[in-house]
Amino acid sequence: MEKKAAPVGIENFKELIQDGYYYIDKTLLIDEILITKAKVTLFTRPRRFGKTLNMSMIKYFFDVKNKEENRKLFENLKISSSKYMSEQGKYPVIFISLKDLKGNTWEKCFENLKKTMYKIFNEYEFVREKLNIVEKREFDKIWEMTDSEESFKTSLLDLSNYLCKYYGEKVIILIDEYDAAIINAFDKGYYNEAINFFQVFYSSALKTNDSLKYGILTGITRIIKEGIFSGLNNLYVNTILSKNYSEYFGLLESEVIEMLDYFNMKYRIEEVREWYDGYIFGNKKIYNPWSIVNYAGEKEIKAYWANVSGNTLLENMLYHAGESVYDDLKRFTEGESIEKYISDGTTIKSLLNSDDEIWQLLLYSGYLTKDEKQREIDVTSEYTNIYNLKIPNKEIRKYFGNMFLDRFFGTEIKTDILTKR
Structure with missing residues (x-):
């Protein structure tokens, strides 16, 4: 059997599975989310600790588009024997990543956000066939990036309404690195403009949205005092200090040993432990996944994560x-x-x-x-x-x-x- 490659930099779940990369099975995260049944969940973890890959996994699991093809991605994974496999492919999913939403001015940042929303609206162009004349006009203005900033504030809400109308099912909204644009705005000096926009962008989609099934966000920090989540009574926040979900972001020692064994490097576990272990998430001991995956690929002990984590x-x-x-x-x-x-x-x-x-x-x-x-x-x-x-x-x-x-x-x-x- 051909040896699987270490998934260095692979954050797309479909690509990782279909192209045969080594995968550490975190699919029971989906089980936990469905057991908890929180309307909106925020996971805060350090950069490059598996947030984007997990969000991609969640997207491919729930998404009603290509549901039969996506179902094959989960064959032989832990979730496949769960009763919650019945939820696979049931809901329209909006997946938006804001990790690269940057710019030296608010104008540039907003231009980049318009391009991001264009790509998402373009992905769902087919819903236009079930929209009325007014809805179609509003869809097209966002799609063509000609609408006002005020309209873009509610574009995520609007798209979820369109998808709910098209499929007759409520929508799952996934927002990866929700705080990246706000932190960048603070650093570049346009914090007030960014907060003014994102307060409405997030709250309209996650707080006052009758078309919402579940919302899941990831980020590094829990920014609560800016009012981004004010009034969002259904928000469940899970941090590195929380006991729940602690094994799904980062790697357990048993997972690291199994991976090193696969790549014929188990004999180096003591050195690996000294360099990349040491995190405590909840009550679990966690290894840095970025460093472990890179080490498995390069087979050299050195600093992989600290120099690329953004500081x-x-x-x-x-x-x-x-x-x-x-x-x-x-x-x-x-x-x-x-x-x-x-x-x-x-x-x-x-x-x-x-x-x-x-x-x-x-x-x-x-x-x-x-x-x-x-x-x-x-x-x-x-x-x-x-x-x-x-x-x-x-x-x-x-x-x-x-x-x-x-x-x-x-x-x-x-x-x-x-x-x-």
Whole structure:
């Protein structure tokens, strides 16, 4: 039998299965979603921890388009023996990724969003045959990218209504990296314009939408104070601190050992553990999937994830941070575990105004993790959100040593710390 390749950079579930890449089966995520039955779910995880591939998997599972062809993708996978296989191919699905929705100005960002919506509307051109004259006119203005910004704010809502009318079934809306455009807008100085747009874009589709079956979002942070999700009483937020779903983003050790064994590299598990393990999601020990997949492909131990994970906002925050932050970064790099308060949500505006917020962003972005050893805290205490944090592994320690300490402490301290690794 031909050896399967490591799926480096493959985020399309159909491509991964049909082209015979090695796949670590995460399909029971669908089971969990259907058991929970949350109307809208937000998963926050670090970049390149499997969010996009899982969203693609969910799309191909539920999508009524090409349902028979898509069903074959799930043959011999764990979900195929679940009672929830009966939900396969039942619903129209809108899948929108905002991870690359960037621009140096709001005008450029909005132009890119119009192109994104054009591609999605173009995919569903066939629904026009069941629309009335007015609906068809509104569809065409978005499709042709000639409508106003106000109309684009509700374009996701409108498309779900059109699809519901066409199929006679409610719609599943998948939004990947929902916060990427907002974080970029903050970094580039057009935050207010972006928030004004996305508040309506998201809330109209997820809050006041009678055509919605389920909504699922992914991102890095839970941005709640901007009002994006205000009034969305049916939102279930699942973070790296949550116990549910913890095994579906990132890799369990058993999955890593099985993969290394497949690629005849099981003998290197100790080195792999030292470099890429160390994350605690909920109550599960998790390996960095991006690093593991790249390592299986290149067969060389080195930093794969830290250099591609995107850290402009972190650099910005560190630039404005006080001396105590730098002192703690040095302690983290030396292997210490430090107690920090982690709030339930954040506002992007507060990130540069509070040194406390940096630890939340470092945690949710994957540069820090919970320590297994947590202090016993009274659940009635106001300090229940205090966690012992630490650097998860050698890859991240090397990243901090090479980048942050070099920039903020100078070569002498960096050299001193790196020699202690």
